[in-house]
Amino acid sequence: MPKFGDRIHQSSRPAINSQIPSDPDHLSLVSFLLDRTSSFPDRHALVDAATGRTLTFFDLHSSIRRVSHNLIARHGVKKKDVILIFSPNSVDFMVAFLGIVASGAIATTVNPQYTVAELKKQVDDSGAILVFTVPELWDKVRVLNIPTVMISTGNTRVSAFAMADSSVPVTHFNDLLEEDFEDSIHQGDGLDITLSNQNHDKDGVAALLYSSGTTGVNKGVVLTHTNFISSALMVMTTLDSRGELPNTWLCFLPMFHIFGLCIVAFTSLCLGNTLVVMEKFKMEQMLTLVERYKVDDVFMVPPVMIALAKQGNVTRFDLSSLRRLFCGAAPLGKDILDKLASMYPKTKLIQGYGLTESCGIITLVDPEMDAICNGSTGTLVSGVEGKVISTDTLESLPPNELGELCFRGPNIMQGYFNNIEATALTLDKEGWLHSGDLGYFDDEGRLYVVDRIKELIKYKGFQVAPAELEGLLISHPEIVDAVVIPLPDDEAGEVPIAYVVRSAKSSVTEKDVKFFIAKQVAPFKRLHKVSFVKSVPKSASGKILRREMIRKVRSKL
Structure with missing residues (x-):
């Protein structure tokens, strides 16, 4: 059972500190990988799915x-x-x-x-x-x-x-x-x-992966070699401790994202697995590859899990090798988990939770111990501490009370690149990462992520910063003000929509505004709906009351 004292949750999983290299010559994540895999040179490491x-x-x-x-x-x-x-x-x-x-x-x-x-x-x-x-x-x-x-x-x-x-x-x-x-x-x-x-040294920077963090536009998340090694070990202690033989994993999650790069690709290689690499997700190709390479584990995001659930049992492919389906990047509803569990009774369904700022991992469902289909993202991985604080008083809260989720551990980022102010708002002096996510731990230490305090929109796992789109909208000569909020969507999770205030003599249309944004941003950031309003609600200090808009929109759904 997870430890809980002074309202701080601690992982009950095996410690990883002794496995993090202390020798300066082996503090590189690459040296860590090569050390672990030097004894089986002929084993397949990477396979290109297309060729x-x-x-x-x-x-x-x-x-x-x-x-x-x-x-x-x-x-x-x-x-x-x-x-x-x-x-x-x-x-x-x-x-x-x-x-x-x-x-x-x-x-x-x-x-x-x-x-x-x-x-x-x-x-x-x-x-x-x-x-x-x-x-x-x-x-x-x-x-x-x-x-x-x-x-x-x-x-x-x-x-x-x-x-x-x-x-x-x-x-x-x-x-x-x-x-x-x-x-x-x-x-x-x-x-x-x-x-x-x-x-290299233990604080040596390995990667800058950009994230919108808790607010605003993209910032470089400074991730060290120790962060990558720790995150890999945190996943490996759950999967490798059972003495399993090397598995075959499938990766279609983008490697530019921390989930695909560290949790799937880097961890797979450290485990000595074979990783089958897809350029991008295609349902038919994924199922073909599972059959061809006898894939054990597939890592997914909610839209893929939903698509898999909606298409029903697949009989033209032999999927008997599938042992586990992992889902992360955004919460997945219990109804989808239940449906997949009934479709694939021999396959473990595992949810996890993490952020770019935590090098991709915070909690993970242990299929041997945790409830699988209860909507939880599992328990804290090895070496990570968690607490829930009141959004009003910032005091730590007991189990089952809702508040902001905060975490501490060797996988937590060093900070935001060249951004002292943003770092100070996210990492406190005691090393706690303030996630901006709203949730709670139950009495068994399972984490439930309920909503986001932060104002990011999650479109198919990708982050869309409302502030970025609002800035672009306001740059239009016929737009006076604008607010962007998320609209719930069954397949994408959320899509960005905008409420726009036009100038007095403007004749700009919804189509015009959508095109204006589309030509400046990646496809996943495009607006799905534009409505015209007389004003945007703001506080006395001028801050957009975005959550007020969200409540109004959702009350009409």
């Missing part, structure tokens, strides 16, 4: 080492340089990420759907000096005018893109895989895990 291309752990280790060395030797990459990955999922995405981190640089990832303006904003904020991308996204990348590494897709040649704009240096990803140094990759019967990287 069947496979990398063994030997191939993976060798590729990481070569990319790391060549970034330093050929591109002059130095410790703490920021390198951006702007690409859909692929086997090479993970090789690039791990190679960047092994070089001592910091990786930052971007949603491939981002517009040029959104992309440039993150490049400017992070100070990225190099970008990894694919030919299909070159038109967006070329305007950045920074050196580029092109990950090939199909038979596309980089030279054609380089010739289109010779002022932008373009390197083929395969060039980084060339071995032009003498060190042997072999070491006895295992693998040489000595990297050509620069020194």
Whole structure:
């Protein structure tokens, strides 16, 4: 039973502190991965779902080492340089990420759907000096005018893109895989895990993953090597402690997001699993791959779970290998869980909860101990503490009382990049992360996430910041004021809608406003409805009373 004292919940799962490397030479998340997987070089590590291309752990280790060395030797990459990955999922995405981190640089990832303006904003904020991308996204990348590494897709040649704009240096990803140094990759019967990287330390930054946090526009979440290692161990203590043989996992969740990158891809590799990588989700392809590769575990988000539940039992595919379906990114209703449980009685349904700021994990359902279909996101993972505080008094609350969820542990971010004010609002002096989420713990220590205090809109697991869209709306010459709020949606979870105040002589239409926003933002941020109002409710200090608008809209549903 979880520990509870001084109104602080503590995990009852095995401690992980002793497993976090203390040796400075092994504090890199890459060294941690290579240490754990050096004894089985011939085991499959990554499989490309579209082509069947496979990398063994030997191939993976060798590729990481070569990319790391060549970034330093050929591109002059130095410790703490920021390198951006702007690409859909692929086997090479993970090789690039791990190679960047092994070089001592910091990786930052971007949603491939981002517009040029959104992309440039993150490049400017992070100070990225190099970008990894694919030919299909070159038109967006070329305007950045920074050196580029092109990950090939199909038979596309980089030279054609380089010739289109010779002022932008373009390197083929395969060039980084060339071995032009003498060190042997072999070491006895295992693998040489000595990297050509620069020194790391426990607080060394591994990645900047952008999140809207509790308020406002995107901010760089500073995640360390220890954060990644801790999060992986937190998942592994639940799955690996049973002495299971290596499994096959399927990943279609985007690797630019902490869920896909750390909780699925990095953790899978650390476990010695085979990871089948899909570029993006397609239901038919997912089911085909489960059958073809005898997939054990699939990680999903609520819209996929809902789609799976709605299509009923699938009989034309052999899904008997499925042992677990994991769901995260947003709460999933009990009705959907119950339906899936009846459809797949031999498959464990596991909900989890985490944030980018917690390196992807806070709670996880233990299928052997926790109730599976009660709507809970499970109990605290190893090493994490939790408490619930009153939104009015900030005092800690007892079980079953609703308040803001706060967490502390080795997986919690270092802060927001170059943003002292935002960091202070989210991380207090005692190390507690104030999540902005509303919820409670029950008497058994299970967590229930009820709502969000923060004003983010969750569209299919993606974060949409109302403030960003409101700023764009107000920039329209015929719009005086605007408020953006979430509208509940069965498939997406929530969709953004806007209430707009037009100028006196304006004739702008809903269609006009939608198009104005659509051409400036990624598809998941587009407005689904625009209504015109005389005024936007605000407090005496001028703050938009967004929750008042939300209550009014939901009362009419």
